[in-house]
Amino acid sequence: MDNNFNLASAIHRHSLNTPDAAAVVSQGRTLSYGELASEAGRIARCLQAAGATARVDGRLPRIGILASRSLGACTALIGAAWAGATYVPLGLKLPEERLLALLAQCQLSAIITDDEGAALLSERLLDAGPDTVIHLGRRPAVADRHAVKLRALPPPEAGAERPAPAAVAADDTAYIIFTSGTTGLPKGVMIPAGAARHYIAMITAHLGLQAADRALETCELGFDFSVHNMFPTWQAGASLHILPATRVMNAVKFAADSGLTVWNSVPSLAGMLRQIKALKPASLAGLRLTVFGGEQLPAGVVAAWREAAPDSAIVNLYGPTEATVFCLAQGGELPLTPGRDVVAIGRPLPGSEAAVLDPQGRPVADGTPGELAIAGCQLASGYLGAPELSAARFPDYDGQRWYLTGDLAIRDAAGSFHCLGRIDNQIKINGYRVELEEIDAHLRIVTGADVVGSVAWPCVDGTPRGIVSVVGAPAADSEQIIATLKQRIPAYMVPSRVIARDSLPLNHSGKVDRKALLAWLEREAA
Ligand code: AMP
Secondary structure (H helix, E strand, O other), X not given: OXXXXXXXXHHHHHHHHOOOOEEEEEOOEEEEHHHHHHHHHHHHHHHHHOOOOOOEOOEOOEEEEEOOOOHHHHHHHHHHHHOOOEEEEOOOOOOHHHHHHHHHXXXXXXXXXXXXXXXXXXXXXXXXXXXXXXXXXXXXXXXXXXXXXXXXXXXXXXXXXXXXXXXXXXXXXXXXXXXXXXXXXXXXXXXXXHHHHHHHHHHHHHHOXXXXXXXXXXXXXXXXXXXXXXXXXXXXXXXXXXXXXXXXXXXXXXXXXXXXXXEEEOHHHHHHHHHOOXXXXXXXXXXXXXXXXXXXXXXXXXXXXXXXXXOOEEEEEXXXXXXXXXXXXXXXXXXEOOOOOEEOXXXXXXXXXXXXXXXXXXXXXXXXXXXXXEEEOOOOOEEOOOHHHXXXXXXXXXXXXXXXEXXXXXXXXOOOEEEEEEOOOEEEEOOEEEEHHHHHHHHHHHHOOOOEEEEEOOEEOOEEOOEEEEEOOOXXXXXXXXXXXXXXXXXXXXXXXXXXXXXXXXXXXXXXXXXXXXXXXXXXXX
């Protein structure tokens, strides 16, 4: 293997060997490997001309990607990688306050946007952002004082030799993905290029991805499932088919129209398709492989999927962003977790180790619940600008570095792992990771109330479908609170209901008793 850990290396290789093969397909447009490499090369040249490719205090420059789930996002990301930068997804659905918080944390050297991203570039964001903004689409209208920051791509250099992707070392940061943080500020997970390259090569081999495969993309860049969808597909020389956000309800037809062979999504998407009765028998007959991951996989979803996709193997992949996408896998007969209607999370993938630990970091006996911890070559280097949090979540036990997932788990006698839920108050909503405390932190600021509590409600098949918040401020205006929250946190974190009450139930340590809140909602709904 060559010693350049640049994420764009596989695209470069295929652009030389199979330049006409399709790399990405979106909204009726196809980019071949040759075209993707050529576009990425133009972006890299543009970044270089803007002086945005120099290392900053020894680390790679960071480039923000503010683009829709589209060809633009893929070329932006490959362009940033090609130039030798760390890519940082800046979600399009994030409110301005949240984007400002991310910009303050990341010290970006440049931002790359498409038309949709450029439309979000407000005065405040341009003031707070880096000196270089590359727009891949139309030139956005900005105040004159910001115009100097804007750069369009240079024309392709006819017949010019494209420089190879810039040198990147194994411990350079390939990408930073932000996840929900309990304090109210998102946490930036820094993934080394060595961890990313190991994951990509390992999972491509494990799943047997082939150049003839046509794989589905359902995720935004800010969710690390997208790393799984993009890079292994490109590693194999296969094509990635981006499901537009507007066609999610028609995903089954999209799969058939696109001739998909590999399905990648959170189980929630399959659950939703099942609920709207879109999973007709053999309606996904073209699939040979289905990858579910990112949240618990209910048995009911598996049963419906087996009918819809009779020729597809199903794999349940487990992993936190902090251990590079997925680190445990359960395939084959998909055994269930005892006493629960969800699929086991299986065994560690090559290069990862898993253990169930007690609060002192000692392994517990098989069958005893404890915290699931992950070790191995896929661990993140830590959280951006948060050394104490990093030390707490990535402790050393007996000379080995672990990541404490916060998941309650058991290992069974056969060595398979089972996820039993969370030790903390993290939930998953449609695959999005949300710390309920983060919502609470914003609720306190917005309402001025000291005592607030958010819970996942309702739950269908044990999977949260919404969030309800209760505030200890009887005169609070619920609609106003929701409207203000929308300006601060991503839409998927905003509660669908805010209930104002005189007082909230507290537990023995004086904290809001979320179990009592849930019981109260249950009673109310009965
Ligand atoms: P994220 O960092 O967004 O990938 O979220 C990681 C968390 O999602 C894990 O710590 C688990 O709580 C949950 N998770 C991910 N994959 C699975 C799975 N296959 N089964 C159950 N929970 C999962």
